[in-house]
Amino acid sequence: IAKRFGGKAAGASTGGGGSVRRKKKVATKTAVDDKKITAVVKKLGATPIPGIEEVNMFRDDNSVLHFANPRVQSAVQSNTFVVSGTGVNKDISELLPGIISQLGPDNMENLRKLAEQFQQQAAAAGKAGANEDDDIPDLVENFEETSKEK
Numbered sequence: 001i002a003k004r005f006g007g008k009a010a011g012a013s014t015g016g017g018g019s020v021r022r023k024k025k026v027a028t029k030t031a032v033d034d035k036k037i038t039a040v041v042k043k044l045g046a047t048p049i050p051g052i053e054e055v056n057m058f059r060d061d062n063s064v065l066h067f068a069n070p071r072v073q074s075a076v077q078s079n080t081f082v083v084s085g086t087g088v089n090k091d092i093s094e095l096l097p098g099i100i101s102q103l104g105p106d107n108m109e110n111l112r113k114l115a116e117q118f119q120q121q122a123a124a125a126g127k128a129g130a131n132e133d134d135d136i137p138d139l140v141e142n143f144e145e146t147s148k149e150k
Contacts, residue, residue, distance in 0.1 A: 046073035055083050062092045
C-alpha cells in the first residue's frame with residue numbers, strides 16, 4: 001500500500017479501522033432539490049408570468065416576506081403559483097409607503113397601531129426638540145448696527 005500512495009506508510013491510510021473520522025458531512029442538497037422542484041413545476045404545466053417586479057407575503061407577526069424581481073409561474077388548472085427568488089424577511093414599517101395598496105382588511109388594524117406608534121414617537125421628538133430650543137441663547141447685540149459702524 002505504501003508503494004501505491006507515494007512511498008510513505010504514514011500517508012497510506014485509505015479508510016478502515018485506524019483512519020481519522022470525517023469532521024463534517026458536506027451537504028449538496030440544493031442542486032438536487034432545485035431539479036426536483038423544477039420537475040414538479042413542469043408536470044403541473046406552469047407558465048411564467050412576465051413583468052412582476054416584487055412579491056410581498058404578509059405574516060401575522062407584522063413581518064413581510066419580500067421578493068424583489070422574483071420569477072413567478074402559475075398553473076391555473078391546479079390553482080398553484082410558484083414564486084422563486086431570494087426572499088428577505090422585513091418589518092412592515094420598512095415597506096410602508098409603497099405597500100398600503102396591498103394591505104387587506106385584516107392588516108388595517110395593524111396599520112392603525114403602527115400609525116399610533118409613529119404619532120407617539122413624533123410627539124416625543126417634538127417635546128425633545130422644544131427643549132433643545134431653550135438651550136440656544138437669545139441675541140443680545142444688534143449685529144447690523146455694528147457692521148455699519150465699521
